[in-house]
Amino acid sequence: MQWWDALxxxxxxxxxxxxxxxxxxxxxxxxxxxxxDLVEGEAVAVRPVALTPAPPVCFLDGIEQWKVVGYDGAVPxxxxxxxxxxxxxxxxxxxxxxxxxxxxxxxxxxxxxxPARRRALEAHCPDVVDIALDEGVQPARVLxxxxxxxxxxxQRLERDLAxxxxxxxxxxxxxxxxxxxxxxxKLARHPRALGVIKSHGAQFFTGADLERALTVxxxxxxxxxxxxxxxxxxxxxxxxxxxxPWEGNDLLYGLLRVEACAAAETIAxxxxxxxxxxxxxxxxxxxxxxxxxxxxxxxxxxxxxxxRAPRDLLSHRASRLPKTGT
Amino acid sequence: MxxxxxxxxxxxVVATELKPATPHQFHFWTATESSIGIGAIVxxxxxVGRGDVESGRVVYGxxxxxxxxxxxxxxxxxxxxxxxxxxxxTPTVRQEIRYWTAAVLRQTPEEPLQPVPLGQxxxxxxxxxxxxxxxxxxxxxxxxxxGLYASGGLEAPVYLDADxxxxxxxxxxxxxGVSGLATKTSAVEFLLGSIFQHFARGQIAALCFNVKGxxxxxxxxxGELSEEDRRRxxxxxxxxxxxxxxxxxxxxKADGVNLNTLRTHPDLVSTVEPLxxxxxxxxxxxxxxxxxDDIDAKADAFIDFLRDRVLGRTFDDxxxxxxxxxxxxxxNRLFRSIFDGLxxxxxxxxxxxxxxxxxxxxxxxxxNISTRCKGLVTDDGPSSDLPWGDFEDRAVYxxxxxxxxxxxxxxxxxxxxxxxxxxxxxxDLGVDAVVVFVDELNKYAPGDGADTYVKKMLLxxxxxxxxxxxxxxxxxxFRSQVHRRVVGNAGTQVFGRMDMDELATPGYQVLSPATKIxxxxxxxxxxxxRHPHFTQPIFVRFPKPPVLRGRDGVERFPPAQDLPFEDAVxxxxxxxxxxxxxxxxxxxxxxxxxxxVRRALAAVRQQRPEDVLSLFRKVLGGRVAAEAxxxxxxxxxxxxxxxxxx
Numbered sequence: 001m002q003w004w005d006a007l008x009x010x011x012x013x014x015x016x017x018x019x020x021x022x023x024x025x026x027x028x029x030x031x032x033x034x035x036x037d038l039v040e041g042e043a044v045a046v047r048p049v050a051l052t053p054a055p056p057v058c059f060l061d062g063i064e065q066w067k068v069v070g071y072d073g074a075v076p077x078x079x080x081x082x083x084x085x086x087x088x089x090x091x092x093x094x095x096x097x098x099x100x101x102x103x104x105x106x107x108x109x110x111x112x113x114x115p116a117r118r119r120a121l122e123a124h125c126p127d128v129v130d131i132a133l134d135e136g137v138q139p140a141r142v143l144x145x146x147x148x149x150x151x152x153x154x155q156r157l158e159r160d161l162a163x164x165x166x167x168x169x170x171x172x173x174x175x176x177x178x179x180x181x182x183x184x185x186k187l188a189r190h191p192r193a194l195g196v197i198k199s200h201g202a203q204f205f206t207g208a209d210l211e212r213a214l215t216v217x218x219x220x221x222x223x224x225x226x227x228x229x230x231x232x233x234x235x236x237x238x239x240x241x242x243x244x245p246w247e248g249n250d251l252l253y254g255l256l257r258v259e260a261c262a263a264a265e266t267i268a269x270x271x272x273x274x275x276x277x278x279x280x281x282x283x284x285x286x287x288x289x290x291x292x293x294x295x296x297x298x299x300x301x302x303x304x305x306x307x308r309a310p311r312d313l314l315s316h317r318a319s320r321l322p323k324t325g326t
Numbered sequence: 327m328x329x330x331x332x333x334x335x336x337x338x339v340v341a342t343e344l345k346p347a348t349p350h351q352f353h354f355w356t357a358t359e360s361s362i363g364i365g366a367i368v369x370x371x372x373x374v375g376r377g378d379v380e381s382g383r384v385v386y387g388x389x390x391x392x393x394x395x396x397x398x399x400x401x402x403x404x405x406x407x408x409x410x411x412x413x414x415x416t417p418t419v420r421q422e423i424r425y426w427t428a429a430v431l432r433q434t435p436e437e438p439l440q441p442v443p444l445g446q447x448x449x450x451x452x453x454x455x456x457x458x459x460x461x462x463x464x465x466x467x468x469x470x471x472x473g474l475y476a477s478g479g480l481e482a483p484v485y486l487d488a489d490x491x492x493x494x495x496x497x498x499x500x501x502x503g504v505s506g507l508a509t510k511t512s513a514v515e516f517l518l519g520s521i522f523q524h525f526a527r528g529q530i531a532a533l534c535f536n537v538k539g540x541x542x543x544x545x546x547x548x549g550e551l552s553e554e555d556r557r558r559x560x561x562x563x564x565x566x567x568x569x570x571x572x573x574x575x576x577x578x579k580a581d582g583v584n585l586n587t588l589r590t591h592p593d594l595v596s597t598v599e600p601l602x603x604x605x606x607x608x609x610x611x612x613x614x615x616x617x618x619d620d621i622d623a624k625a626d627a628f629i630d631f632l633r634d635r636v637l638g639r640t641f642d643d644x645x646x647x648x649x650x651x652x653x654x655x656x657x658n659r660l661f662r663s664i665f666d667g668l669x670x671x672x673x674x675x676x677x678x679x680x681x682x683x684x685x686x687x688x689x690x691x692x693x694n695i696s697t698r699c700k701g702l703v704t705d706d707g708p709s710s711d712l713p714w715g716d717f718e719d720r721a722v723y724x725x726x727x728x729x730x731x732x733x734x735x736x737x738x739x740x741x742x743x744x745x746x747x748x749x750x751x752x753x754d755l756g757v758d759a760v761v762v763f764v765d766e767l768n769k770y771a772p773g774d775g776a777d778t779y780v781k782k783m784l785l786x787x788x789x790x791x792x793x794x795x796x797x798x799x800x801x802x803x804f805r806s807q808v809h810r811r812v813v814g815n816a817g818t819q820v821f822g823r824m825d826m827d828e829l830a831t832p833g834y835q836v837l838s839p840a841t842k843i844x845x846x847x848x849x850x851x852x853x854x855x856r857h858p859h860f861t862q863p864i865f866v867r868f869p870k871p872p873v874l875r876g877r878d879g880v881e882r883f884p885p886a887q888d889l890p891f892e893d894a895v896x897x898x899x900x901x902x903x904x905x906x907x908x909x910x911x912x913x914x915x916x917x918x919x920x921x922x923v924r925r926a927l928a929a930v931r932q933q934r935p936e937d938v939l940s941l942f943r944k945v946l947g948g949r950v951a952a953e954a955x956x957x958x959x960x961x962x963x964x965x966x967x968x969x970x971x972x
């Protein structure tokens with residue numbers, strides 16, 4: 001018996017609700033003011049990037065899925081699934097899974113759940129994440145807390161996997177992580193680990209520097225800077241790289257921010273690194289809407305993880321008309 | 327017993343709402359580099375049933391179509407990614423899929439019939455192929471090897487069920503394919519050899535009509551085989567040896583002494599028997615030789631009268647003449663006697679209720695037969711025929727009609743098949759079953775056109791032959807243009823390389839586009855087989871037949887030039903009796919009418935005496951020397967004539 005069946009057997013009301021998607025992964029960090037210290041030149045400069053052959057690379061990404069599977073009164077009980085994988089690109093130019101981890105768990109404000117349902121949950125689900133609630137909190141707020149719990153679980157899984165991966169990278173082999181590198185000290189210090197950020201929530205420059213950074217032409221990069229701010233728990237160097245011409249689209253079209261180890265070698269190798277990262281724009285990661293910034297290998301890792309995720313966590317394509325029951 | 331390693335799955339069944347798995351079809355994917363191809367037989371195992379327990383259901387299927395695609399949303403995205411440069415490469419290769427469609431061959435258990443489970447896919451081995459094709463029900467007792475199924479490095483013999491190939495359950499085989507690849511003839515030669523070595527339910531013989539070139543003229547001669555062919559023979563359990571008992575028959579040429587065949591090389595010609603028929607043999611098939619305009623009801627009645635009351639009997643013509651009509655020459659004498667009698671008596675225009683015009687018409691038409699089929703039909707003399715009643719087990723009888731005109735071919739075909747049918751009905755042919763191989767069904771049993779006698783006979787064999795043991799192996803280039811009932815009654819259908827235009831006809835709609843493409847490009851030695859036990863067509867490879875191909879045979883045994891009349895007679899007599907000395911024969915036939923010589927030769931051929939020359943001399947008769955006219959003496963008048971000049 002699945003734990004959500006046990007929960008229903010214990011008196012919970014069955015539910016099948018997949019909340020709308022959240023804001024997505026971003027480099028913005030609440031409560032912290034980002035900033036940048038240029039480490040390459042005196043002002044933000046724009047430098048051309050030439051395509052270079054890619055070294056051996058691994059790519060890491062993660063996914064998260066969650067769904068309300070039952071209600072104990074007005075308290076939602078959530079089933080969540082997070083997964084991450086590292087896929088290594090071989091000499092055949094195909095990606096093969098090197099590391100993989102997943103977690104299927106329940107999220108519930110245990111204190112607010114009736115004893116019978118709580119016992120059923122704890123007896124049948126080995127992995128329950130408790131969320132603390134204040135008295136009289138609305139169910140919508142519980143869902144937001146659940147979303148954060150899922151997000152945190154996914155980040156933890158990604159970080160663990162990335163740290164395992166960098167510990168075993170072959171000489172000359174790189175790891176490209178979808179997201180911030182600075183969330184892990186081990187990653188931030190590794191000379192061949194890169195973070196690739198597609199969503200630009202954090203503002204590092206102002207004025208003319210900002211304009212120069214955000215209007216960098218295609219196949220160009222900005223000067224390298226030290227990312228500063230509360231979100232940067234571990235010091236990293238960073239720069240912007242444009243994959244596709246933004247003219248005719250929007251300002252952030254094809255714009256990536258790259259994070260790498262805070263070391264002099266990073267500055268020296270930024271153009272070369274940008275050269276092979278630029279090559280990753282093909283093949284296009286369509287049909288994903290973010291294809292202008294999404295590298296195909298990252299898209300591949302995500303596709304891989306989604307193909308292995310439980311199908312019953314996806315929202316039904318059919319209508320949500322009341323079920324007649326059988 | 328050698329432990330077999332656990333088989334490794336090569337694919338996995340997938341089903342979507344748009345392309346679900348059904349009880350008759352399923353879809354699966356494989357790795358990009360896979361041994362699976364169109365025609366491969368696969369096995370599905372490990373489907374999950376209720377409660378995540380393996381269902382235990384095993385499904386066998388044959389791959390009918392294949393697809394490959396990547397996650398590319400539109401071709402334009404590839405252009406954009408390559409920046410318009412086809413030579414550019416990407417660091418990562420797109421995900422792509424090899425996606426296959428398979429038609430279900432068999433499910434175990436067979437009931438309840440359910441959709442194919444979403445299990446793992448394995449390449450079929452020997453035992454799996456036997457299961458998939460339901461061969462477990464008739465191998466080895468009724469198994470006739472047809473070829474090797476090969477896929478993914480695995481190879482398995484495929485057997486036909488003798489009960490469904492040679493009767494009585496179903497029967498007949500039809501083979502289609504483009505001309506010139508030697509696939510049709512080779513396949514039939516191989517299959518006949520296979521039948522002869524594996525058929526265990528009685529005595530069987532084959533009768534082949536050689537209708538073009540030297541195709542079947544060297545079945546008793548060994549051809550060259552490659553090591554691969556020999557390996558295939560071994561795998562199929564068939565000994566690679568030429569036919570041990572082959573009897574050749576060919577009509578004579580118009581000269582009446584030289585054989586009308588390409589098997590006239592001195593080393594081989596002694597094994598060819600002349601095929602000549604007289605009035606007795608031909609009259610029953612007047613319908614074959616005379617068209618509808620010739621044969622009206624009255625003429626038909628008169629021919630029946632001749633057949634029932636005249637031929638082979640002592641017959642009084644009503645004018646005081648007594649006749650025994652056994653040859654065309656006798657018949658002609660009878661007609662002459664009747665016409666003379668009617669004219670002399672001046673009685674009327676009818677004779678025994680038959681009008682003189684009808685009789686003249688029949689006489690003309692019948693007399694013309696021996697002219698039109700000269701060499702096959704003789705005016706006079708005994709016939710030389712197949713050994714009716716003495717057919718030998720595992721013997722091949724080849725009748726070479728390649729150089730006979732179409733009318734003669736029709737006659738040969740009609741009479742031989744009629745005889746086979748009658749004798750098999752009476753069970754006095756000498757064997758229990760006969761396979762009749764007829765090439766060019768497009769010509770003999772076309773789907774359109776008039777209902778000829780030959781077409782009717784082919785239909786009759788197709789529909790009723792299996793009860794008699796008369797089995798038709800038919801071949802043609804365009805199956806769509808052969809009479810539907812002839813093709814439809816063939817229990818086993820074999821296809822070699824096909825023409826795309828032919829494949830576009832409605833008869834091939836059941837085949838997938840990929841199967842059609844494979845058929846259109848099929849290499850020599852590979853066939854697609856449909857058999858009652860196989861729910862889907864199966865591709866097999868067969869070894870080259872162990873006999874000399876027609877073209878090679880003609881090179882190794884070039885046909886001899888036609889001999890002069892005297893030498894041809896000598897050769898035939900020497901063949902019958904090695905003691906015959908040529909000079910004796912030449913002396914005997916010098917200055918004799920060729921017709922008389924031919925008649926004597928035919929009599930010797932028919933009787934096959936101990937002393938050939940004596941009989942030949944006896945039948946030829948004494949030489950009748952022309953008498954010089956005697957000098958007439960003048961008879962003096964009784965009354966002397968006066969000198970008076972007036």
